[in-house]
Amino acid sequence: MKAAFLRGPSDVRVEDVPIPKIGRGEVLVKMKACGxxxxxxxxxxxxxxxxxxxxxxxxxxxxxxxxxxxxLRVGDRVFTHHHVPCYKCHYCRHGDYTMCEEFPRTNLDPGGFAEYFKVPAANVKRGAVLKIPRGISFQEATLIEPVGCCIRGAKKLSLQPGDDVMIIGAGPAGLIFAKLLKLLGVGRIFVSDLVDFRLAAAEKFGAEAVFNSLREDPVLAVKNLTHGLGVDAVIVATGSIEAIRQGLDSVRKGGTVVLFGAPLKGAVFSYDVSKIFIQEISLIPSYSTTELETNMALRLMETKRLELSGLITHSFKLDQVADALKLAAEGKESLKIIITP
Ligand SMILES: [Zn+2]
Ligand SMILES: [Zn+2]
Known part of the structure; x- marks a missing residue:
């Protein structure tokens, strides 16, 4: 079968490898789509x-x-979460499931960019495999995991109905957040990005106002729209350090900034910490998701409460994974990109 492997920085190769053999408790899945x-x-x-x-x-x-x-039976249409917590360790007993040491160790073999992949027994047993209802296409179902991640991030915002929220970064995650926050009853949603194509999408996804940070200062813009107060919460849906600064400067006193985008390893951030203290700003990271939220994501999609058409803009064949990754890395006129066999 064909499967993509990372053989070094920027060296993604589609190779011919044997179909994984499954053992007790494991499941073999034929890939239909992967985001x-x-x-x-x-x-x-x-x-x-x-x-x-x-x-x-x-x-x-x-x-x-x-x-x-x-x-589970042969023929079932499934979403398979790649990581699963143990639900027994110190982290799990505190609800910090994505910090569980077993979480990153449980993984699909060889991964989702492959014709077939094996799901470990732990993932099968602990509820990480969800059946996809008939009304949801395979393409749409690839969004279960990213939506789950966003639900987990949104839970950390401690929002009240009507609150104003700023989303920095209008990539796929930022856009999912826009739709999700509307569902959760927030007031206005402001979105900033560096790419007009993505800001236009944010408007379609429910943003009240959008700002291109290349042309205007998003901090000043949200301050103007909130009588100088700042927004109640910010989601930093990009790994950019400058975006974290903008988030901290845009939030009101007592507000929350959720770090959602992964910064580069080793990225160093400099900020006047006294301001975070005296203004009681909460800076909360949110990494990954578990079946707690993927089940919620599936439910929102099944009941058509969360409608994300337009989010998937490109589809590539497995052979072209490297091109798909290149387009995603550019982060310009594309949103969610998916791979099909
Ligand atoms: Zn654990
Ligand atoms: Zn993901």
Whole structure:
């Protein structure tokens, strides 16, 4: 079968490898579609903040079921979350599931950018495999994981109905946040980015006002729109250090800034910490998701409460993974990019 491997920085190769053999408790899935995530781009560039396995926003059809697997059958259409927590360790007992040491160790083999992949027994057993209802296409179902990540980030905002929120970065995650926050009952949503194409998409996804940071200062813009107060919460949906500064400067006193985009490994941030203290600003990171939120994501999509058409702009064949990653890395006139077999 064909599968993509990262053989060095910016060296993605599609190679011919044997179809993985499954054992007890494991499941073999035929890939139908897999989204390209910002972390795939970061891994390809040589920064390994997370394990170097490519493709995790993946859906497919079960083609083989190991001994002892319950509740899954050949032919089931599934979303398979690549990581699963142990639910027993110190982190898990505190609800910090994505910090569980087992979380990054459980992974799909060889990854989502492959014709077939094996789902580990732990993921199958602990509920990381979700059946996709008939009304949801494989393409749409690739959004379950990114939507789950955004739900987890949104839960950390401690929002009240009517609150104003600023989203910095109008990539796929920023746009999902815009739709999700509207559902959660926020007031106005402001979005900033450096690319007009993406800002136009943000307007379609429900932004009240958008700012191109190349042309205007987003901090001044949101201050003007909030009588000088600042917004109640900010989501930094990009790994840019400058965006974190803008987030801290745009939030009101007592407000929350959620760090959602992955900064580059080793990125150093300089800021007047006294301001964070005296203004009681909460700076909260949100990394990844678990089946707690992927189930919520699936439910929102199944009930058509969260409608994300227009988010997937490009589709590439497995052979062209390297081109897909290149387009995603440019971050310009594309939004969600997916890979199909
Ligand atoms: Zn992802
Ligand atoms: Zn754990």
């Amino acid at each position: 390209v995530c910002g972390t795939d781009v970061e891994k390809t560039a040589g920064y390994f903040l997370t394990p170097p396995v490519l493709g995790h926003e993946v859906v497919g059809e079960v083609v083989e079921v190991g001994e002892g697997v319950e509740g």
